[in-house]
Amino acid sequence: MQFTGTERYVATEDLQMAVNAAATLERPLLIKGEPGTGKTMLAEEVAQALDMPLISWHIKSTTKAQQGLYEYDAVSRLRDSQLGDDRVHDINNYIKRGKLWEAFTAEHKTVLLIDEVDKADIEFPNDLLLELDRMEFHVYETGERIVAAQRPIVIITSNNEKELPDAFLRRCFFHFINFPDRETMKQIVEVHYPGIQKALVDEALDIFFDVRKIPGLKKKPSTSELVDWLKLLMSDDIPDDILKGRDATKAIPPLYGALLKNEQDVHLLERLAFMTRREGS
Numbered sequence: 001m002q003f004t005g006t007e008r009y010v011a012t013e014d015l016q017m018a019v020n021a022a023a024t025l026e027r028p029l030l031i032k033g034e035p036g037t038g039k040t041m042l043a044e045e046v047a048q049a050l051d052m053p054l055i056s057w058h059i060k061s062t063t064k065a066q067q068g069l070y071e072y073d074a075v076s077r078l079r080d081s082q083l084g085d086d087r088v089h090d091i092n093n094y095i096k097r098g099k100l101w102e103a104f105t106a107e108h109k110t111v112l113l114i115d116e117v118d119k120a121d122i123e124f125p126n127d128l129l130l131e132l133d134r135m136e137f138h139v140y141e142t143g144e145r146i147v148a149a150q151r152p153i154v155i156i157t158s159n160n161e162k163e164l165p166d167a168f169l170r171r172c173f174f175h176f177i178n179f180p181d182r183e184t185m186k187q188i189v190e191v192h193y194p195g196i197q198k199a200l201v202d203e204a205l206d207i208f209f210d211v212r213k214i215p216g217l218k219k220k221p222s223t224s225e226l227v228d229w230l231k232l233l234m235s236d237d238i239p240d241d242i243l244k245g246r247d248a249t250k251a252i253p254p255l256y257g258a259l260l261k262n263e264q265d266v267h268l269l270e271r272l273a274f275m276t277r278r279e280g281s
Contacts, residue, residue, distance in 0.1 A: 001050050009038065009045035010180075010187045018175035019046055025173060028114075028132055028154035030164075033177030036222025039157040042177075043113035046153065053106060055152070056113045057099035063120045065127030068098040069137050069146075091141055100131060104148040112152040118161040125168035133171055180223060182209065192227050193234065204230055207253045211260075216268055221259040229258040 003019040005011035011019075019042075022029035031039045047054035057068055073094040081088045097105075103112040117125060131137045135148035156172065158164065180188060182205055189201055204226070212220045221229075232255045252269050253259060260266050 003046050003049050006045045006049050008191055009041060010184060010191055011042070011045075012178075012184065015042070015175060015177065018173065022155075022173040023153050026151050028156050028172045030156045030158065030169070030172035030174045031177060032158045032160055032174070034179055034220070034222055035159050036224040037177045037179060038223060039177060040113065040115050043111055043115075043155040043157075046155065047111040050111070050153070052153070053108060053110045054113065055099050055103045055106070055110050056115060058115045059117055059119045059124070061119050061121075063124070065120075065124050066098075068100045068114075068128065069131065070098050070101055070139060071096045072141050095139070095141060100128075100137070101146055103152040104135065104146055106150070106152070109150040110152045112154045114154065114156045116159060117156050118158040118164065122162060122165070126165050129167060129171065179212075185223070185226070188223060189227070189230060193230060196230070196234065200233060201230070204233060208259070211253065211269075214268070214272065218264050219261050225259050225261075229255060232258055 001023075002016075003011070003023075004016055018031075019029060031042060033039055043056070044054060046052075072091075073096065077088055077091070077094045087093045099112065099114075103110050132154060135151050137146055138144070139146060185205060185208075186201060189196060208221060208226050208229070211217075252266070252273060256266065256269075260269070
């Protein structure tokens with residue numbers, strides 16, 4: 001089975017090779033790239049393309065590696081024992097399976113997404129080294145050994161918020177999703193909005209890439225922001241010439257709230273617009 005992208009997801013040749021190489025090596029695929037470049041969506045589309053179930057584990061700052069294996073609720077068991085509940089005689093009633101356990105024991109081969117691994121504590125990746133390497137773990141409370149019946153395709157995403165340990169990196173196949181160039185972006189737009197006016201896309205991409213080139217932006221607009229912005233521009237309530245007729249001396253694009261996500265970047269573009277007007281006067 002080879003991943004070649006889907007109708008909803010434009011995958012470059014390099015990305016296709018990375019997915020297929022990781023699957024062949026049976027190693028986790030570590031995907032990095034700017035927020036909004038489709039890292040999470042990649043796992044969803046790989047699962048769809050290969051006709052596999054998707055198991056998603058979205059990581060938060062408070063997530064612990066143990067939660068991906070299982071959690072033992074000793075407090076509930078103690079409470080039930082005090083209440084005379086018969087459930088206490090079976091410890092399995094107090095063990096909650098994690099996402100890795102689900103993936104390891106699934107009836108069919110799965111795609112396991114570990115999303116935004118860099119949000120967790122720095123020790124989080126190291127705490128999963130053995131389990132992801134050997135695809136097995138031990139349940140101490142029951143003495144069970146959980147071994148993957150079929151090794152899942154593991155896709156791990158990171159926004160580069162913090163460095164990942166070398167020992168963890170050695171066990172992964174790495175790929176960095178470069179920000180799409182203009183032609184790739186046109187393909188992505190066509191996937192989301194088939195038949196969209198070519199002139200609108202060209203005008204929008206001119207502005208979009210010009211904004212991204214501005215030095216000092218706290219957050220550059222990403223692919224997902226461009227898609228949202230185009231949806232607004234295609235709205236029935238928006239004049240057709242909103243881009244063509246805009247004042248070239250204004251740095252702030254129309255409906256900028258879809259592209260810019262903080263006041264610092266808005267103020268930066270306003271200052272640039274002011275300076276442009278002064279130079280032109």
